[in-house]
Amino acid sequence: MGPGVQEQGERVQENAASVSVDVLVPTCNRPAELAVTLAGLASQRNPTFGVIISDQSLEEPAWRHPAPAAMARVLQAQGRPVRLLRHLPRRGLAEHRQFMLDRSRAEKSLFLDDDVWMEPGALERMSDALDELQCGFVGMAPQGLSFLADRRPDQTAVFESWSGPVTPEVIRPGSPGFERWPLHSAANLSHLSADLHLQPGEWIPYRVAWLGGCTMYRREALNEAGGFRFWQHLPPEHSGEDVLAQWQVMEKYGGAGILPSGAVHLEAPTTITDRSVEAYERILKCGRTPATPEPREKETTEMNDTPNPIQIQKFLGGVDYPANRDTLVSTAKKSGADADVIHALESLPEKEYESPASVSKAVSDATK
Incomplete structure (x- = not known):
């Protein structure tokens, strides 16, 4: 050095x-x-x-x-x-x-x-x-x-x-x-x-x-x-x-x-x-900002296991759009997605999805 x-x-x-x-x-x-x-x-x-x-x-x-x-x-x-x-x-x-x-x-x-x-x-x-x-x-x-x-x-x-x-x-x-x-x-x-x-x-x-x-x-x-x-x-x-x-x-x-x-x-x-x-x-x-901290123990009990759209898209690389629900589920499984991601995809309406953005919107709508 x-x-x-x-x-x-x-x-x-x-x-x-x-x-x-x-x-x-x-x-x-x-x-x-x-x-x-x-x-x-x-x-x-x-x-x-x-x-x-x-x-x-x-x-x-x-x-x-x-x-x-x-x-x-x-x-x-x-x-x-x-x-x-x-x-x-x-x-x-x-x-x-x-x-x-x-x-x-x-x-x-x-x-x-x-x-x-x-x-x-x-x-x-x-x-x-x-x-x-x-x-x-x-x-x-x-x-x-x-x-x-x-x-x-x-x-x-x-x-x-x-x-x-x-x-x-x-x-x-x-x-x-x-x-x-x-x-x-x-x-x-x-x-x-x-x-x-x-x-x-x-x-x-x-x-x-x-x-x-x-x-x-x-x-x-x-x-x-x-x-x-x-x-x-x-x-x-x-x-x-x-x-x-x-x-x-x-x-x-x-x-x-x-x-x-x-x-x-x-x-x-x-x-x-x-x-x-x-x-x-x-x-x-959990409604937190740096100005409103709460104990970590309470934070972890309030978590929701529903995956967000970003997490889901990480397992959908290589999908050739448009793609149907079965294709999305199959690709996610091959990519090693966990049970929460698979469940979220299986819960989507059965239809053709034109793009990653349309999948993300469907996931967001399903969690509202």
């Missing part, structure tokens, strides 16, 4: 206080992917930024492996402050994000997943967009480029650009805004950007249900909306923490996606294998 790269974050370069953006990279058991993510950051020129990497690997932290260590040295040689942290024991995704947010001091905080590569200029485009739009967050949904030949017009049909100021929105399952979520699947945004004939340097904001993988917040807005402090009311194994945090920000300040997306998903296997608890479902069903 080169001079100035300090384990446990014992020392940060003096220019850390002057950066415009803190890039926060949570990581676990992904040294190869982390190296690619850091290489993408090394290609960014503006604005000034620092990098905080927090590792929760069970064995050696990823940033000690040769490739990530080399890229950390590259960033430092460019004058970027790099802070390497080790954060154990694991208390869940939300707690890890709050841990990193608490260590961010820049005006803007970019949460960047450890399996996302950013094209040159992407960081500057996001920062400029956040300055111009003055909303709570902007994001670039990572694209899976193995899907470039897979056009999904049923999913891109929900695309809607912001034609005026980005304003606050309330997003909940079953609301019109929630139905935007398939927009970020596969390579949908790559297809939209091509269809819109965007010129070099041109970008447009659009409405989102939420954004995962590459989201830049105004740090003050994220903190004022509660951050990820709801982690105390979640079991360690959960997902969807970014969805809930963004919904809280959107209700106060609004949020937007940015086209073109300069983020590419590495399409590596997920390290989050237990997704049985969705953070937003657990917290919102």
Whole structure:
């Protein structure tokens, strides 16, 4: 490791206080992917930024492996402050994000997943967009480029650009805004950007249900909306923490996606294998916000086992639409869906479903 790269974050370069953006990279058991993510950051020129990497690997932290260590040295040689942290024991995704947010001091905080590569200029485009739009967050949904030949017009049909100021929105399952979520699947945004004939340097904001993988917040807005402090009311194994945090920000300040997306998903296997608890479902069903905490024991007794549309869609990959109920059930079973998901699909009306969005709507309607 080169001079100035300090384990446990014992020392940060003096220019850390002057950066415009803190890039926060949570990581676990992904040294190869982390190296690619850091290489993408090394290609960014503006604005000034620092990098905080927090590792929760069970064995050696990823940033000690040769490739990530080399890229950390590259960033430092460019004058970027790099802070390497080790954060154990694991208390869940939300707690890890709050841990990193608490260590961010820049005006803007970019949460960047450890399996996302950013094209040159992407960081500057996001920062400029956040300055111009003055909303709570902007994001670039990572694209899976193995899907470039897979056009999904049923999913891109929900695309809607912001034609005026980005304003606050309330997003909940079953609301019109929630139905935007398939927009970020596969390579949908790559297809939209091509269809819109965007010129070099041109970008447009659009409405989102939420954004995962590459989201830049105004740090003050994220903190004022509660951050990820709801982690105390979640079991360690959960997902969807970014969805809930963004919904809280959107209700106060609004949020937007940015086209073109300069983020590419590495399409590596997920390290989050237990997704049985969705953070937003657990917290919102119990009527909780960070300002109105209740004991965890009471929270768990109030849970409902009905799966939400997002959980169900995770088991329906590869379905060729239109598809009937039997096809949906069969696909979910082959994908290892649990009994709750199978029951929800078997309870749907017997008819042809034209798209993932129509399945999600049917599931939402059935649970009302």
